Amino acid sequence: MSQLYVVGTGPGDSQLVAPKALTAINASSDLVAYGLYLDLLGGVCDGKTHHDLPLGEEIGRARLALDLAASGKTTALISSGDIGIYAMATLVFELLDLQLQGKESHPEWLDVEIEVIPGISAMQAGASRVGAMLGHDFCTVSLSDLLTPWETIEKRIHSAGSGDFVISFYNPVSKKRDWQLNSARDILLQYRPAETPVLLGRQLTREDESIRIIRLDQLDAKDVDMFTMVSVGNSESKHIVNGSKEWVYTPRGYSKKL
């Protein structure tokens, strides 16, 4: 019996980790994860063998997880957020697919039982902290052009603009990438008003969380880092202020019926 759990642990707050995720980690002898994620989880990881690899070594991490599980060690491959959304889960299945095509030489991978456990993604954490920003049709776009050509990304931003979707940008900037977010903003300004609300949510649900609500025309990559969720409202999203509290919501249109 060889078992691999592919586990998302949510945005950071330990109270947003699903019990199913903790049970899977608890049942595992080996954890494959970026170290920071495990620090957020605390005690459940004690006594497990922890395999870390540098950020950027995503393929190596998926491969290691399959190898460990295939060797008989119950293994959890872990990432924050939802591991199925821009994260490690898809790499496990890409590797399996390559094996099925005979392009890898690890037939033992095909005997691994795999269970994927979803988690709460950053866009959801952000939307909930400011109200209900994802109340109507939305999309996600990764601004990383390491694996996807910029032409494809640009086309998607145009589509998201013309479709008037609420948009959450994953990987908005990195140390080496700083211009994509401003390009994305300029594209969206062709489709929706300058005053469209934008959420900048940094370290969401964590101790050092900070949240800002700005206008689309104020969005600037210099205010954003790798730990920031950027969500842009649609043309109907509203920013409301009630005393010291402020909220963003995207209506479904019920109030037209009131």
Place this chain on the structure above:
Amino acid sequence: MSQLYVVGTGPGDSQLVAPKALTAINASSDLVAYGLYLDLLGGVCDGKTHHDLPLGEEIGRARLALDLAASGKTTALISSGDIGIYAMATLVFELLDLQLQGKESHPEWLDVEIEVIPGISAMQAGASRVGAMLGHDFCTVSLSDLLTPWETIEKRIHSAGSGDFVISFYNPVSKKRDWQLNSARDILLQYRPAETPVLLGRQLTREDESIRIIRLDQLDAKDVDMFTMVSVGNSESKHIVNGSKEWVYTPRGYSKKL
């Protein structure tokens, strides 16, 4: 002190409910929810006053939750999935907004402390059960034209098609609506191959869960009901079969680098 928790309880499996959601429910004296959701939660709801309203009475439910909280009763407004995604959260803020504009006469609503607690949405449950369908850019489209004109929905489907997003359809059919899903399929067939994998996930993560993976050209509203999540892959999503297991994943493009 008046407190309203706006709580998502995930797709159904009690092991996917965040501890934060249970804590909020536990702290509440009054629960506003569709009865079925509470049955799935079990014991934590015992001894609470349960306010149910018929499906369709969404505005009434949000209003009732604000009224109860404003009267001093700690209240939880509950829905399955993520309450911020096509669900009740946005209605609470629509009502607050109307009050701020002077279009309601409930100034007491403005003193209610509101906390929104996200949950795992059906698209995530579906993607995880078949592997990693949401591994790259995706969008959601509600096919309900009760509040959104069909022209807007149709335009969004075209945008989702041209942008090659993975698409999850919420509210794909209802007792009174049966043609929208087939129209959506026909639109998407203009943009992506007939063999594009489609997930039909019914009662996801619940005891009577059923999962089918079909081709886009096989998608038919007659095979779908209100409890079915319909997710359509993008042009690169792959359906793979490993013995008795089958998976769908949407690659990010790592294997091009192998």
